[in-house]
């Protein structure tokens with residue numbers, strides 16, 4: 471599984487190459503993140519343990535996850551519905567926004 475993910479990541483790097491330099495616009499991503507806020511928090515720090523934290527995540531990981539939900543490579547109905555509406559530019563803008571936010575909370579949910 472890890473090997474598969476690494477291959478996918480490597481393939482993505484090759485596919486996008488330096489064209490990825492045209493990457494995301496964090497300010498535009500912030501506006502687009504309004505639709506994600508309910509579950510992931512505006513800054514990507516999820517308000518509940520039900521939803522993953524994505525603030526501070528690598529931009530490429532976020533782009534890849536959103537592509538995988540869209541194609542069905544990664545299956546989860548809620549995210550599939552959201553990812554289906556996103557363009558490549560949307561994915562890159564959102565990724566730029568979240569990647570630039572602070573890292574994960576250290577609040578403890580383990581009661």
Ligand code: HEC
Nearest residue numbers: 505506508509520521522524532535536546548549552564
């Ligand atoms: C209604 C709640 C909800 C909304 C709104 C939502 N998400 Fe999610 N998101 C989830 C859940 C639940 C998961 C975990 C799905 C899984 O198990 O793969 C997830 C997973 C993700 C992941 C993968 C995280 C990881 O660690 O692999 C990313 C990236 C993501 N969401 C981005 C977004 C973006 C960007 C938006 C807005 C366009 C958004 N989400 C809107 C519930 C939501």
